[in-house]
Structure formats: structure tokens, C-alpha cells
Amino acid sequence: AKKIFEVGDFFDMVSVLLNVVGASCKRKDQLREHHQEEVRKAIGCGEIATGTGLNQELSLQRPGDTRWNSHYKTLLGLSKMFSSVVKVLEYVEKDGTDTGKRRQARGLLKYFQTFDSAFFLHMMMMILALTNGLSKTLQRKDKDIVNAISDVESTKRELEKLRTNEGWDSLMRKVYCFCEKHDIPVLDMEDAYVNPKKPRQKTGINNEHYYCVDCFFAVLDLLGEEFNDRFNEVNSELLLCMSALSPSDLFSRFDKAKLLKLAKHYPDDFNHQDMVTLEHELGLYIDNILHDTRFSSLDKIGDLAKLMVDTRKHLSYPLVYRLLKLALTLPVATATDVFLFSPATATVEVQPFPVAVGVALIQHDILLWLYSKK
Structure with a gap:
């Protein structure tokens, strides 16, 4: 530009x-x-x-x-x-x-x-x-x-x-x-x-x-x-797959196929045997969760992961919990690092970037670019 x-x-x-x-x-x-x-x-x-x-x-x-x-x-x-x-x-x-x-x-x-x-x-x-x-x-x-x-x-x-x-x-x-x-x-x-x-x-x-x-x-x-x-297309697909973990509206977005596709993107975390086990575990997990009133009012993936630990369901469904942890920690929407820029001090630093979509990435980049042309 x-x-x-x-x-x-x-x-x-x-x-x-x-x-x-x-x-x-x-x-x-x-x-x-x-x-x-x-x-x-x-x-x-x-x-x-x-x-x-x-x-x-x-x-x-x-x-x-x-x-x-x-x-x-x-x-x-x-x-x-x-x-x-x-x-x-x-x-x-x-x-x-x-x-x-x-x-x-x-x-x-x-x-x-x-x-x-x-x-x-x-x-x-x-x-x-x-x-x-x-x-x-x-x-x-x-x-x-x-x-x-x-x-x-x-x-x-x-x-x-x-x-x-x-x-x-x-x-x-x-x-x-x-x-x-x-x-x-x-x-x-x-x-x-x-x-x-x-x-x-x-x-x-x-x-x-x-x-x-x-x-x-x-x-x-x-x-x-x-x-x-x-x-891009790959990142958007990963995010859509990740949305299948959302507990909002009584897990209305749950989709086994999308979650299996998400797991396939991380072969270091899910080998072939894990993938076979995960397919069956997902079915047991969603049936159990939907019949447990403690999970009926959740809205966020982070809250779901926390409650799974509190109720010890992370031990019953370890692969699902592993998928939840990946969704909360892996940078799939962007590169691993993101530039943060302060016009006041004219400094640039690189910080680890979690998957949270709440960080307005493009905001940082465009303003960084505008000010860096000084």
C-alpha cells in the first residue's frame, strides 16, 4: 500500500x-x-x-x-x-x-x-x-x-x-x-x-x-x-468448526462433523486412534450434557470448560475437553503473534495472541500502518 x-x-x-x-x-x-x-x-x-x-x-x-x-x-x-x-x-x-x-x-x-x-x-x-x-x-x-x-x-x-x-x-x-x-x-x-x-x-x-x-x-x-x-477461507472454516463447541442456546450449534474436522487440523494432538475414539465420545458427551441441568444456562466455551472440570466430566470425556482447550488457546484466526501499537509512545511490541475473536485484529493493523508512515 x-x-x-x-x-x-x-x-x-x-x-x-x-x-x-x-x-x-x-x-x-x-x-x-x-x-x-x-x-x-x-x-x-x-x-x-x-x-x-x-x-x-x-x-x-x-x-x-x-x-x-x-x-x-x-x-x-x-x-x-x-x-x-x-x-x-x-x-x-x-x-x-x-x-x-x-x-x-x-x-x-x-x-x-x-x-x-x-x-x-x-x-x-x-x-x-x-x-x-x-x-x-x-x-x-x-x-x-x-x-x-x-x-x-x-x-x-x-x-x-x-x-x-x-x-x-x-x-x-x-x-x-x-x-x-x-x-x-x-x-x-x-x-x-x-x-x-x-x-x-x-x-x-x-x-x-x-x-x-x-x-x-x-x-x-x-x-x-x-x-x-x-x-481467509481456512481460518473462517476453523472458526465455524470451533463454534460447534458453543454451549449457548442449549448447545444448538453442536455438530459432530464440524468438531471432527476441527480435530483433524491438529494431528499432533489427535492421532488416528484418538479420532476414532473422539467420534464415539462426542455422541456420549452431547447426550450426557443435554440431560444435565447444570449445563443448561451456559453461554461461553470458557464457562463450559470450567464447569466440565468442576463436575469432573473432563475425566469422562478427555478428548472433548482437549478440543475445548485447543479452542481456547490455539491461534487459528490469525498468526501466533499480533502487533500492538501505541501512537502515544511510538512503540511496537509483539504479544502472544489467543484465539479469542474479541481482539479487533484489523483495528490494530490499520492504525499501526497509518501511524508507521510518519
Whole structure:
């Protein structure tokens, strides 16, 4: 994928913005008061509707290092409170007591009132909004593997739709509307693209090619690669097989064929004799479990494994219990290690990765990639 320095710059500027605007309770109060006044005016003019759950109070929350949903909430808050953010920055620039913060406020005002910032704000909002539902599914405590895989496929298809003229046009309509609302100068997409770092050097491309192909499509291509790498056909099949162990809904997903297929993927743990024994053991196991009320209200594989030990059924069905342990410990959804990245410290570390689907893998990778291009 292409290096997109500007995307990393954008997130860096958002981080600085949060430091300046949220530096004191007074500024937070100013931001909230300005936004409340904007909402009241908009309601009075009939620009926005009222009703239960509408126009709830927003804030500029600091995102987690690699949590997509928290970054999405931050960008959503920035877009909704943009006018109020500008007001607070203007106040800091003019009346702030800290010289350093005043300089930062001036730089932030200059940057966030450019076409670039409006474009990257809405580009990342569009992408993160699309993946936000998947993020929540992957983080759910019940780790519903079947629904997670279904959501992955749906998200992949929606991302592919974005990489069309319709997706590009939709993004640009939002960008132009935002620029018009906030008096931000727009660019003619047919004009030659000028690299701000080398303004005298001809780039040979126009603005549309740069923003569409080199930025928007480049990020979408990376996302597609990550989805295919992390959720390829083999991994998805293993996860579906693993879901047959789920005790939820009275073991409604139990499937002997899928569990035997799962065991075959681990010949070091299940030899030929084990496979023959496992086939019979699975039948005895499910019959026994379904007639034991202690197992009737379970929801998670981990709880099932624990209760099997507590009831000593792990001794009666050792191969089934071995399969449960594999499901809880083996990295089948991804490689054995996963990169965790902290933008705050600019450090990367490798940690062991368990099979738990709740870890939002692609979130880590895309944000790591964006920041690593700095």
C-alpha cells in the first residue's frame, strides 16, 4: 500500500487538538456551551429535528490507542462540534495564558480549516463507520463466532462498494457539504495536484487522482488485504468448526462433523486412534450434557470448560475437553503473534495472541500502518 503521510498527520493533529481543547475544565465547558448554543439555533431554524434520543450531548473524547470505535467517536464528535471547536481555538489563540498553547491553537486553526483536513476527516469517518459494527461484534463478550464471520463478509462487501465511483462520489458530497457549511475553501478536482512539500515540482496527476487513488483507494486496498489475510477461507472454516463447541442456546450449534474436522487440523494432538475414539465420545458427551441441568444456562466455551472440570466430566470425556482447550488457546484466526501499537509512545511490541475473536485484529493493523508512515 502507498505511504499516506497525510493520514498520519491528520491523526497527529487531532491528538494535538484534543490536548489544546481539553487542556482545562474551562475549555471543555466552553466547548460544551458553544455546541449547546449551536444546537439550539439549529433547532430554532428547523435545521435539525428534536425527539427522544436526538441531539444528545457530545464530547471530544480521547481515543484508545488502537480501538477503531473510539477513534470513530472522536472523529464523529469533531465533525458535529466543529464550529464550537473553532470558537474555542480562536479564544485560546487570542486570550490564552500559555504561549505554547496559543501557537498550537493558531496552527490548529490553520490546518483544520483546509480542504485536506475536511477530506481526511470524512474519509476516515466513512471507513470507521462501516467497520464500527464489526468492531463491536468482535469485542462482544459472547464471542458469537458465526455472526462475527457473517459480519466480516458483509463488511468486506461494503468496503468493495466504496471502491467504486458511487463510493467516491458519496465521500466527496459529504466533504463539499462540510466545507460549504464551515466556509472552508474547496479544491477543483480537475486542477493539477501540487505537493505542498515540493510546490515547484510537477506531480503529473490531478487532485482527483491524488485524493481518490493515492489516498481513498489506497486505504481501502489495505483494508481488503488485511481482511483477506486475517479471515481467509481456512481460518473462517476453523472458526465455524470451533463454534460447534458453543454451549449457548442449549448447545444448538453442536455438530459432530464440524468438531471432527476441527480435530483433524491438529494431528499432533489427535492421532488416528484418538479420532476414532473422539467420534464415539462426542455422541456420549452431547447426550450426557443435554440431560444435565447444570449445563443448561451456559453461554461461553470458557464457562463450559470450567464447569466440565468442576463436575469432573473432563475425566469422562478427555478428548472433548482437549478440543475445548485447543479452542481456547490455539491461534487459528490469525498468526501466533499480533502487533500492538501505541501512537502515544511510538512503540511496537509483539504479544502472544489467543484465539479469542474479541481482539479487533484489523483495528490494530490499520492504525499501526497509518501511524508507521510518519
